[in-house]
Structure formats: structure tokens, C-alpha cells
Amino acid sequence: MQSPRRVRELGVVVGTLPTGPLNAITDVPGVRVGQTTITGDGLNTGVTAVVPDGWAETLPAAIAVGNGYGKLVGSTQLDELGVIETPILLTGTLSTFRVADALLTWLLDRDPRATSLNPIVGETNDGYLSDIRRRPLTPLHVHTALDTASRELPAEGCVGAGTGTCALGFKAGIGTASRSVLAEPAHGAGSAEHTVGVLVQANFSGLLTVLGRPVPARPIDADGNSCMIVVATDLPLDSRQLGRLARRAIFAMGRVGSDYAPGSGDYAIAFTTARTPNFPDRDLRPPFQALTESVEEALLNSLTMAHTTTGHQTRTAHAVPHDRIANLSHL
Structure with missing residues (x-):
């Protein structure tokens, strides 16, 4: 038996940029899970809930x-x-609509004057390991995830929306990571440290690849393989720039061996907690690098x-045998 360990504990270091303190999406100020x-x-x-401060006033966002x-x-x-106006929730495919309804109730309870709300709920199919037709998620499950969201390191692996998911021939689940980047705003007030963080719900096929080296596995015969990627940052990006970030999150799936199968629903949602866009396109290279490294590690x-x-x-x-990954990192 092996205990769950983050990939860095196995000696695998992805990329060159520094991580945030927790190496998690919650390193982005104001983001809770x-x-x-x-x-x-x-x-x-x-169910997994990503809850950014300020969602009720809308935050710039994009989807790829x-x-x-x-x-x-x-x-x-x-x-x-080009905005989100609710938390972002993830769950299993056939529970999506019950989770969306429960999220709507939670939102209406907080704004008695609301007449139009756009709940964001993504999914992957966990029917290989869970009786998906039972749709067991209740409002209590959803409200508990929302109400207990914290800025601590989120649990990873077989938890929340990742409890029943598989990826690249092995058991998978929820993963998270972050990178710190130095960026200079357009008005030239000097560079400042910002964070790009991601959270993934991994449930897709392909050949697991670690630092460019394959880790073969027997394919899991599971329908509906997909991946949800939530990207958070405090960089002052507009929705168009966040779309560029989101597209690269899906590109980054290829770094771990995704085969982008025809039955895979692969989505990335990117948002920023900064309300005033003020970032030149010419300086997007470091955020792009931070994004791809974070997705790969997550x-x-x-x-x-x-x-x-x-x-x-x-x-x-x-579970993927840790010794096979640790050995690869020393080759």
C-alpha cells in the first residue's frame, strides 16, 4: 500500500517558475475551495466548489x-x-442539473431581489466507479461545499468531484497547483508579484507522460472521459486575455499525455479577481508559462x-505506482 503524495514529494519538479506558498489555486488572493x-x-x-471573493459583483472571465x-x-x-457572477462548481455528469439547482437556491437565499442568475456548473462522467443514475447529490451536499470553502490547501485525489474519476489509465481525481509571476502593469508603476492557480477534475484517456517520459497502463474502459480546468489569477487581465489563458490550459493536457478522445468534454474556465484590466499583451509570456506549468502539475x-x-x-x-514516477524523475 502507498500513501497519497503530491508529485513534488516524489521528486518530480514541473517547470522552472516558483510555486505559491501552498502550490494551489487558493494561493490566488480571495479564492477559496x-x-x-x-x-x-x-x-x-x-461536488467541488471554487468560490472567489467578489463573485456577486461579477469578475472578468472566459471559457475555452x-x-x-x-x-x-x-x-x-x-x-x-465575459464575466462570472457565481461560484464555479464541479460534479458528476448526471448530477450537474441538481447541483445547478442547489447552487441557484444558495444564490437566491443571499440576494432576495435577484431575478436572473447564471450558475456555473461543470462535470465529468464518474460512472465507471459510481452508480451515476442515482444522482445522489442533494442541496445539503452542495451548500456544505459552498459554506465550508476555505483558503487552505484543497484536498486532492479521491475527493469531491474527483471521487470517482480516472485518467490516463489510473485512478485520478482533483488536483491543484500554482505559480508566482512577476508582471509589470501597463502604466509602468513597477513590477509586482502575481499568482496563477489551477484546479482540475481529471477524467480523460491517453498515455500518462511524466516529464516527457511515458508510464504505460492498461486502458480503463470508461465512457465519457473528460477534464474540467478552473484557472484563477489576480493579474489584471480582460476577458479576451483570460480566453487566451484558458485555451492554453487545454493545450497543457497534452503535456501529461491526453489523447483528446472524441468522447471527451474538455473545458477550461479562467477568471481574475482583479477588476480593472490593465495588462499589455506583449507581457503575457510569463503568465502563459505559469499556466501551462500549473496545469501539468495539477x-x-x-x-x-x-x-x-x-x-x-x-x-x-x-492508483499510479509512485515508484514508477519517482524512478522516471531520476533518469
Whole structure:
């Protein structure tokens, strides 16, 4: 038996930029994460909530679609207006609509005058390890994830929306990572440190690749393989620039071996907590690098922090053997 460990604990260092203090999406000031997990009796599922401060007044945001085989609630308004006005929630495919309804109730309770709200709820299909038709997520599960969201290091692996997911032939789940970048605003007031952080719900096929080296596995015969990537930053980017960031988040899936299968719903949502866009396009290279490194490491964390899981119809998804990854890092 092996204990879950983050990929850096195995000696694998992705990229060259420094991480944030927690190496997590919660390194971005004002971003919190909460999760609720359901296991047992053929169920391995849950909900993960990314809750940025200031969501009620809207935050600049963008969405990128790698392959639109998904049930992402709220995506068209997000794309049209370039803002989010709610927390971002992740769950299992057939629970998407119950989670969206529960999120709507939570929002209405906080704004008795609201008549139009755009809840953002993404999903991947956890039906390989969970009895997906039972749709077990209740308002209590959703509200608990929202109400307990914190700025601490989010749990990774088999937790929340990643409880029943698999990726690249192994058990996967939730993963997170961050990078610090120095950026100079357009008005030239001097460079300042900013953060790019990501959280992933990994559930896609391909050949696991670590630092460019393959780690073969027996393919898992699971339908609906997908990936949700949430990108947060405090850089003063506008929605167009956030779209450029989001597209590169999907590109970064290829660094760990995604085959971008036709049944995969691959989405990235990027938002900033900075309300006044003021960043020159010519200086986007460091944020792009921070983004791709963070996504790569978060996806690897989603695997190395997961444990072998047996679920619905006694199907089993095995954790990636840590020794195979640790050995690769020393080659």
C-alpha cells in the first residue's frame, strides 16, 4: 500500500517558475475551495466548489472548449458577457442539473431581489466507479461545499468531484497547483508579484507522460472521459486575455499525455479577481508559462494523490505506482 503524495514529494519538479506558498489555486488572493464527498454502496462522487471573493459583483472571465462533449451549465452567458457572477462548481455528469439547482437556491437565499442568475456548473462522467443514475447529490451536499470553502490547501485525489474519476489509465481525481509571476502593469508603476492557480477534475484517456517520459497502463474502459480546468489569477487581465489563458490550459493536457478522445468534454474556465484590466499583451509570456506549468502539475497531483478505488459493479481503478514516477524523475 502507498500513501497519497503530491508529485513534488516524489521528486518530480514541473517547470522552472516558483510555486505559491501552498502550490494551489487558493494561493490566488480571495479564492477559496470547498468539497463534499460521497462514498460507499456503489457510490464514488461529490461536488467541488471554487468560490472567489467578489463573485456577486461579477469578475472578468472566459471559457475555452477543447471538445464540447459536456454538460457545462452557464457556459454561453459566460462566453457572451465575459464575466462570472457565481461560484464555479464541479460534479458528476448526471448530477450537474441538481447541483445547478442547489447552487441557484444558495444564490437566491443571499440576494432576495435577484431575478436572473447564471450558475456555473461543470462535470465529468464518474460512472465507471459510481452508480451515476442515482444522482445522489442533494442541496445539503452542495451548500456544505459552498459554506465550508476555505483558503487552505484543497484536498486532492479521491475527493469531491474527483471521487470517482480516472485518467490516463489510473485512478485520478482533483488536483491543484500554482505559480508566482512577476508582471509589470501597463502604466509602468513597477513590477509586482502575481499568482496563477489551477484546479482540475481529471477524467480523460491517453498515455500518462511524466516529464516527457511515458508510464504505460492498461486502458480503463470508461465512457465519457473528460477534464474540467478552473484557472484563477489576480493579474489584471480582460476577458479576451483570460480566453487566451484558458485555451492554453487545454493545450497543457497534452503535456501529461491526453489523447483528446472524441468522447471527451474538455473545458477550461479562467477568471481574475482583479477588476480593472490593465495588462499589455506583449507581457503575457510569463503568465502563459505559469499556466501551462500549473496545469501539468495539477494533473499529475490528481493522479499521485489518488488511491486505488473499487466502486460500482465492483470495478476497480488502480492508483499510479509512485515508484514508477519517482524512478522516471531520476533518469
